[in-house]
Amino acid sequence: MRLPFRRSALALLALAALPLQATTLLINAHIHTMDPAQPEATALAWKEDGRLLAVGSAVDLQKRYPDATKVDARGATVIPGLIDAHGHMLGLGMTHVQVDLVGTTSKADILARLKAGAAKLPKGAWLIGRGWDQNRWAGKQFPTAADLDAAFPDRPVYLERIDGHASWMNSAAMKHATKPLDGEWQPEGGRILRVGSRASGVLVDGAMGLVAEAIPPLTHEQTREAYKAAFEDAVSSGLTGVHDPGVSLGDFKVLQEMAAAGEIPLRLYEMADGNHEALDWLCTQGGHWADAGGRLQMRTVKLYMDGALGSRGAALLSDYSDDHGNRGILVTSPDAYRSAVEKARRCHVQVATHAIGDRGNRMVLDTYQAVLGDGAASDHRWRVEHAQILALDDIPRFATLHLIASMQPTHATSDMPWAEQRLGVERLKGAYAWQRFLHEKVPLAFGSDFPVEQVNPMLGVYAAVTRQDLKGQPPGGWLPDQRVSRLQALAGFTRGAAYAAFMENEVGVLKPGMRADFVLLDGDVMTVAPRDIAGLKPLSTWVDGKAVYRADQAGAPKTNATQ
Known part of the structure; x- marks a missing residue:
């Protein structure tokens, strides 16, 4: 139906009054988009609002956007912004x-x-x-x-x-x-x-x-300064996003202040610290809060089932092989845990539960199954954080319950010198079992659990691909049948992590309409020698099409206009 002339003219005048958004074009790049429809490209174009306009060849995009501000990547490898799915x-x-x-x-x-x-x-x-x-x-x-x-x-x-x-x-x-x-x-x-x-x-x-509890708490300003230091560490490592498990309401309010002031350079996906004040507040927000700038949100609660393997607190179905009579610790009582999960579901809050041992994981799976009931097939995206040691018949249950396994590759290479002493050979079959999850088509989100491990995500990619330490040991990798490909490893830190945060239409892949979050690396993660993956360094890190980190002036990409 045609508009009357007067209304058409007014509409055209309104469009003309809108400010034209400048376009920026990244050229001379080797881009791994993580988009199966177009895996590689040589140029990116984006608008001032930080959304990608086009992904393709430099020749084509320069013709389409002749007036664009050009950024010369100098032949650097470009990948989607890396997301740590579990970092404190x-x-x-x-x-x-x-x-x-x-x-x-x-x-x-x-x-x-x-x-x-x-x-x-x-x-x-x-x-x-x-x-x-x-x-x-x-x-x-x-x-x-x-x-x-x-x-x-x-x-x-x-x-x-x-x-x-x-x-x-x-x-x-x-x-x-x-x-x-x-x-x-x-x-x-x-x-x-x-x-x-x-x-x-x-x-x-x-x-x-x-x-x-007797240690003096951080002041408001000390909390701000600690967050600022963490932001610098993250973006200088190539991270454009972090899923932050277990934040108190007081600390989240500090982050809200920082987001409002434009002081957060990356995307933070915060999780409330258990069944406490932060979850209560999140329930009053309908289960999801996000800032207008797209840098801070909370829609998840982090719960605990058991302890850690290194301190023999992971809850096991049978005794520790090196500590008979000890089957670990349930950090949360089963009744209190179920109550928290039920509360989260009522509030439409995503649940993410720390579970290390096979008994801890089974109790999480049993509780999720009981609480979700007929809703297990819904798009709830509940998560198990670590999913470190499982009885083999429990791994397919992740797929049945539509769960996400949020795992940390460097935990495997850190634990491998002593994990067999704790567990024995048989239980290792379900430990750090990335390929077993992929075989069941369980979504994987990779992270580091920093500061438990180092914040550098390339160490996680290296560990996932090789299952070796930085000295290349053991030859062929530890439990090598569970190694993943480079593409699978990178997916865990990009589109897999994005999916775990309901952000697969925003980040994790470089294609038109997505956020211009990307990293320039000093080498190609897909082709360098396996050991060299761990040594790859970011030349620059970009969020919403703006550089939030540059390694140095000499190594940074050139631009023909001020960024």
């Missing part, structure tokens, strides 16, 4: 102010780092560190408070294990416990390690809070 942003930021214990191979090494850190602190301040791993020490035994007391008789010292599921502290710190740590009792969802009836100085999972 505030924890990453805190690594800049805490004592870094990652990589230490002895207690003496740890004490040296702690003494250097303590020298910078005022008298009486808590000395906080993270990253110790007894599996890297001779004897592989848990430490004790006595190991710290001689060097720090008065200053409280609190050190988180690398996985965040155990803490080691001195006697001065244990004096601040909210309950006496000695005796025979154990807290729900946790374990106090003792020598006889005396607390040894190591608390596991739910017991950690007995002392952690």
Whole structure:
């Protein structure tokens, strides 16, 4: 039906009044789009609003957009922006102010780092560190408070294990416990390690809070600064998005302030920290909140089922092979867990549950099945975070229940020196089983679990493709039948992670209409030698068509106009 002349003229005038959006064109690039319909290209065009206009050949796009601002990629490889589907942003930021214990191979090494850190602190301040791993020490035994007391008789010292599921502290710190740590009792969802009836100085999972609650909380400004440091780490590693599991309502409000001020350079997909204030607030928002700028949203709750394998807290169906009588810890009671899952479903909130052991995973699957009922085939996209060790007959249930396996490839290569001691050979068949999930057509979202592992996503791609450490060991890879292809690995950090966040129509693939989120690399992830994948570096990271990170002026892509 034709508009009357007057209305047609008014419509044309209105269109003419709209500002024309400038176009930017990336040329001289080798682009892996992750779009099956057009896997490769040499140019990208996008509008000022950060949406891709066209993906194709440089010759064609330069003809179509002759007035576009051109960015010369200098032959660099371009991939969609990388998304870490499981990384702790505030924890990453805190690594800049805490004592870094990652990589230490002895207690003496740890004490040296702690003494250097303590020298910078005022008298009486808590000395906080993270990253110790007894599996890297001779004897592989848990430490004790006595190991710290001689060097720090008065200053409280609190050190988180690398996985965040155990803490080691001195006697001065244990004096601040909210309950006496000695005796025979154990807290729900946790374990106090003792020598006889005396607390040894190591608390596991739910017991950690007995002392952690006494540590002075971060101020508002300290939280902001920690987030800013984490943002810099992320974008300089080529990340354009992070799924951040377990954020408190107070910390989320800080992020909302930062988003409103334009201070968040990447896309954050936040998960409420269990059945607490953040979930209650999210329920009042109809189960989903997003900022107008597309940089911050929350629509998920992160729940816990069990602990971690390294601290023998992962819940197993049978005893640990190296600790008979121990089957791990249920961090959340089954009744409380089901109640939280039911609440999330009522509020239309996506559920993501930490599950490491085969018993922990089975309990999650059983609960999801019971709560979803006939709705299991709906587009709920509930997730299992880690999905690390499963009984083989439980893996097909992920597909039946339409779940997402959110997994971290570097966990396999970090755990492989001792995982067989914990589990035995038979249980390894369902451990870190990426190909078994893919065979069942279960969507995979890959991440790192930083700061447990390093934030660099190329280490995850390398681990997924090779199942080797950085020395190339073991030859052929550990449990090599579970290795994935380079395309599958990259998909886990792009379109797979995007799907896990309901963002497959926004990011994860480079095609018209999608966000112009991409990374320029100094080598081709699809063709370099396998070992060289781990060493690939971002030349620049782009979000909404704007560079949020450039490696250096000499190595950065050229542009014929100011970006």
